[in-house]
Amino acid sequence: EAGSAEHDVVVIGGGPGGYVAAIKAAQEGLKTACIEKRGTLGGTCLNVGCIPSKSLLNNSQIYHQIKHDIEKRGIEVGEVKLNLKKMMQAKETSVNGLTLGIESLFKKNGVDYVKGTGTIVGEHEIKVAPIDGGKPKSLRAKNIIIATGSEATPFPGLEIDEKRIITSTGAIALTQVPKKMVVIGGGIIGLEMGSVWSRLGAEVTVVEYLGQIGGPGMDTDMAKTMQRVLAKQGMKFKLKTKVMGGDVSPDKVIVNIEGAESGKAETLDADVVLVAIGRRPYTYGLGLENIGLETDERGRIIIDQEYRTKVPHIRVIGDVTFGAMLAHKAEEEGIAAVEYIKHGHGHVNYGAIPSVMYTHPEAAWVGLTEQECKTKGLSINIGVFPFSANSRARTNLDTEGLVKFIADKETDRILGIHIVGSNAGEMIAEGVLAIEYGASAEDIGRTSHAHPTLSEAFKEAAMATYGKPIHS
Ligand code: FAD
Numbered sequence: 001e002a003g004s005a006e007h008d009v010v011v012i013g014g015g016p017g018g019y020v021a022a023i024k025a026a027q028e029g030l031k032t033a034c035i036e037k038r039g040t041l042g043g044t045c046l047n048v049g050c051i052p053s054k055s056l057l058n059n060s061q062i063y064h065q066i067k068h069d070i071e072k073r074g075i076e077v078g079e080v081k082l083n084l085k086k087m088m089q090a091k092e093t094s095v096n097g098l099t100l101g102i103e104s105l106f107k108k109n110g111v112d113y114v115k116g117t118g119t120i121v122g123e124h125e126i127k128v129a130p131i132d133g134g135k136p137k138s139l140r141a142k143n144i145i146i147a148t149g150s151e152a153t154p155f156p157g158l159e160i161d162e163k164r165i166i167t168s169t170g171a172i173a174l175t176q177v178p179k180k181m182v183v184i185g186g187g188i189i190g191l192e193m194g195s196v197w198s199r200l201g202a203e204v205t206v207v208e209y210l211g212q213i214g215g216p217g218m219d220t221d222m223a224k225t226m227q228r229v230l231a232k233q234g235m236k237f238k239l240k241t242k243v244m245g246g247d248v249s250p251d252k253v254i255v256n257i258e259g260a261e262s263g264k265a266e267t268l269d270a271d272v273v274l275v276a277i278g279r280r281p282y283t284y285g286l287g288l289e290n291i292g293l294e295t296d297e298r299g300r301i302i303i304d305q306e307y308r309t310k311v312p313h314i315r316v317i318g319d320v321t322f323g324a325m326l327a328h329k330a331e332e333e334g335i336a337a338v339e340y341i342k343h344g345h346g347h348v349n350y351g352a353i354p355s356v357m358y359t360h361p362e363a364a365w366v367g368l369t370e371q372e373c374k375t376k377g378l379s380i381n382i383g384v385f386p387f388s389a390n391s392r393a394r395t396n397l398d399t400e401g402l403v404k405f406i407a408d409k410e411t412d413r414i415l416g417i418h419i420v421g422s423n424a425g426e427m428i429a430e431g432v433l434a435i436e437y438g439a440s441a442e443d444i445g446r447t448s449h450a451h452p453t454l455s456e457a458f459k460e461a462a463m464a465t466y467g468k469p470i471h472s
């Protein structure tokens with residue numbers, strides 16, 4: 001019984017940060033509980049984030065390809081029809097299978113799964129309000145790990161109803177394809193969910209405040225390539241443009257926009273407006289004030305290098321604290337936080353966390369951008385290789401994109417790798433490993449890569465960094 005004795009570790013939040021921390025703690029022999037209020041495990045990522053969005057991205061891409069890109073491959077099909085309801089069911093099947101999978105991993109590892117909302121009421125005590133409305137119970141913990149995640153940042157003046165003014169949560173659950181969709185924010189969510197609905201037939205316009213798409217941290221060359229490719233697929237872009245507000249009437253939404261530099265005012269009509277301007281840490285009801293824990297100006301819980309708050313046995317990981325809001329980053333922190341508790345040391349290499357955007361083609365990167373290298377005053381060599389010169393991409397009739405290597409001019413040590421290409425998200429793993437091991441571009445250039453594979457473009461971009469590639 002979860003509430004009967006003191007736990008070594010109580011984790012609040014069952015997302016990628018929290019559930020991984022809980023499993024790891026149990027594997028380390030610590031008596032562990034994980035409190036989750038959603039009713040299912042897996043957090044934002046499995047329930048309304050990474051997993052459902054990737055299901056829709058994959059299946060909408062297959063639909064789009066069969067509709068627009070199949071005849072040149074010598075395949076003739078009859079009428080191609082979308083069954084959105086089935087596409088959504090396929091998404092739900094994947095989500096349900098995976099969230100239940102985590103529940104069975106909890107059982108296998110002996111983690112107590114506590115279904116309810118956790119509020120910290122004392123430095124070692126958490127009150128849980130069960131989701132079934134039963135009597136609140138109390139858990140005592142030697143160590144607490146907070147992993148309560150994040151929520152969509154609202155846009156002032158446009159009230160979210162998840163039907164016409166939506167966040168990503170509405171965007172993975174629309175029941176019909178909108179005719180016109182306006183996306184506020186050209187970051188990862190805007191481009192991924194914009195791609196889904198554009199492929200399924202919506203006319204999508206992305207309004208972005210900055211001069212480039214892709215959100216923070218995307219190399220400018222890659223952002224430009226991505227914009228050109230997505231525009232070819234039918235998405236429209238309004239960069240350096242501010243959304244001033246909107247008027248919601250029964251039949252449409254009018255979005256008022258203004259050039260950030262020009263000041264020129266315009267309006268856009270939409271059936272659906274997707275608000276995708278970032279996410280913010282979620283600490284509502286957590287009870288931080290009960291023990292005097294502080295957040296910074298962006299709502300992130302303040303911690304030290306070992307994930308400790310000023311109450312040292314309370315640690316914080318994932319989206320609710322500093323760093324990239326990525327599932328795999330939260331997972332690494334979950335493991336490291338438990339290792340600190342159990343062994344007194346843990347490690348995450350923040351210089352080697354990959355980012356992937358699951359559009360088609362995908363974009364993926366790790367390490368520094370060219371712009372960041374310039375800001376740091378680093379002397380660099382750059383090597384580029386286009387997929388149009390790669391034999392496998394040519395046989396796949398899928399040649400958009402390139403690989404870009406950035407290496408230190410003196411030492412040839414790899415500083416950053418940026419890819420736009422159909423399997424960029426898988427290919428970047430080699431780049432992450434290279435950076436993790438401190439490899440030089442020449443180390444990669446001298447490593448045999450199977451022919452014919454897309455990964456030969458990766459090798460040749462490395463060769464282009466310190467010498468010349470063979471095929472371009
Ligand atoms: P979360 O996953 O947000 O989990 C926190 C959990 O804590 C929630 O389930 C919440 O219900 C629970 N909780 C909160 N407060 C309490 C409380 N007081 N008591 C009990 N439970 C509580 N990242 C990627 O790496 N790859 C992707 O492809 C990707 N795609 C995404 C797509 C979308 C549409 C979105 C929105 C996000 C995506 N992300 C992706 C980001 C990823 O989902 C997050 O970085 C990740 O989920 C963070 O994990 P976490 O454990 O910190 O928090």
Ligand code: NAD
Nearest residue numbers: 185186187188189190208209215243276277278279325356
């Ligand atoms: P983001 O930070 O990636 O992008 C938000 C974009 O909105 C930025 O380009 C910003 O300049 C723009 N913006 C902000 N305010 C604006 C305004 N008023 N008008 C116009 N543009 C504005 O945020 P997101 O796309 O909402 O994603 C949220 C988080 O979820 C990110 O941290 C992201 O890493 C994570 N996520 C990751 C994945 C993935 O890994 N594939 C997928 C989805 C989400």
